[in-house]
Amino acid sequence: MKTYLVGGAVRDALLGLPAGDRDWVVVGATQAQMEAQGFRAVGKDFPVFLHPDTQEEHALARTERKSGRGYRGFVVDADPSVTLEEDLQRRDFTLNAIARDADGTLVDPYGGARDIAARVLRHVGPAFVEDPLRVLRAARFMARFAPLGFTVAPETLALMRQMADSGELDTLVPERVWQELRRALASKQPSAFLRTLHEAGALRHVLPEVEALYGVPQRAEFHPEIDTGVHQELVSDMAAHLAPGDDLIGFAALTHDLGKALTPADVLPRHIGHERAGIKPLQALAARLKVPAEHRDLALIACREHLNVHRLDELRDATVLELLTRCDAFRRPARIAQLATVCECDKRGRAGSAHDAYPQGAMLQRLHAAALSVNARDLVAEGLQGPQIGEALRKARVAAIGAARRGG
Structure with missing residues (x-):
């Protein structure tokens, strides 16, 4: 029975990246032996155990044999005779098929360390196609x-x-x-x-809705990259830059332009009404992948409103309030900062525009804050009732938006 550190912990150490979770593989042991040493079995599809002290995952060395379609169609063999090399061979990429023993020696039968040094992502073997x-x-x-x-x-x-x-x-x-x-x-x-x-x-x-963007042209004066698929790549990378680690912003940025794939050929490279056209494919994508409601709802808002935010300076004060209301900005105020970020990703996610200023984002948040400062309770205190309150609230918010625009 021998234990080895495997997987991402070994890979990331060789890359000089911060250490994350540590996973271990145990060679030459049975489930009964593991449990006798205090390990707690937690695996459903194959034998995985939690260490009694560190709670780190330890898995018995195993092989996998394809038995059907899909990523679940495998027969697992975790017999004590399975070798470390056999266990590493079932892994996906060579950079994940490296083990380290207790004295620090690497076990690297498939050249993972060499591929890490060469910065190559390479499959381990022909079984790659099975999953x-x-x-x-x-x-x-x-x-x-x-x-x-x-x-x-x-x-x-x-x-x-x-x-x-x-x-x-x-x-x-x-x-x-x-x-x-x-x-x-x-x-x-x-x-x-x-x-x-x-x-x-x-x-x-x-992601057929995203694939459909590749090869669709845009007007070069606004999009020097021309290809809508390339634009989407730039927008997604800008989202990672402006909101690192935020998959909520990332998803809204990814799906904001899906309507451009539906533009009739005789209209190209213009995309009139693409923001409205993008709603249906976005809803289909979100439903198919069972995307969380929070991600779906922000994405729908960004898809529908991003052109309005870009031309914020042209909108009337009352139109700005209508935009805020459509975004449910008074019950969910955090959405406006998120929307502003997605719109900035769109504007700066263009060839040559990565460092451009985007004053519309800050202005949108400023106008939102001004509208939020209007309190309905103050109107009730003034003696207004029923429908009068709603109309007075709307007028007061429009006035506050106007004052904020003028710097008042």
Whole structure:
């Protein structure tokens, strides 16, 4: 019986990244032996145990054999005879197939340390194609590691294309797709997630509404990058920059322009009404992936309102109040700062615009604060009743917005 540190803890140490959770693999043991030493069994699909003192996960070395379609179709063998090399061989990428023993020696039968040094994401072996979730994991790892210079090995990308063409990605349950997407949006370079899936022919299976943006032209004077898919990549990366780790902002930024894929060809490169056209595909995407209501609702607001925020200076005071009301800004005031951030991501997520100022964001929040300062209780104290209160409140808020615009 021997224990090894494995997976992300070993990988991140070699990359010089902060240590996260530590996972261990135990070779030559049975479940009865683990429990006799005080380990508590917690695994449902394969034998995983919590250490009696550290509570860190320890899994018995195992092999996996494909037995059906999808990422759940596997038969697990955790016999004590399974070797460390066999356990590492079932893992997805070489950088995750490295172990470290008690004296610090690396066990690296598949060249993971070499690939880390070369900044290459490479699959361990041919069994990679057996788990469709690995396509999404590859893209998500790129969202995290592309800033470090990582690229996907050509042979790995070829296997990902094969898996996308096979239809296996259609077996993924919505919750797993959303989990990988959410983690990618919270990473440093979400564009690498989108670009990797796009190049692998997989984006059309998991996010067809986003895939449809690639190749759609925009007016060059507003979008020097021209391609709407490229614009979306820039917007997603700007969201990671302005709101690091915030997948709520990231999702709204990702889906704000879905309507551009529906623009009739004879109208291009203009996109008249794309903000309204984007509502239906956004609702379909959110329903399919079972996106949390908070994410869905902010995304719908950003999709519908981002052009209004861009032209905030042109809106009448009463129109600004209508915008705030549509956003439910008086019951959910945090939404306005979130909306302002998403709109800034859109404006700065364009070729050559990464460092541009976006005064509309600060102005929107200033006008919102002015409207919030109007208190209905004060109107009641003045003797107003019923419908009079609502109309007086509206007028007072419009006046407050106007005064804030004039610096009053």
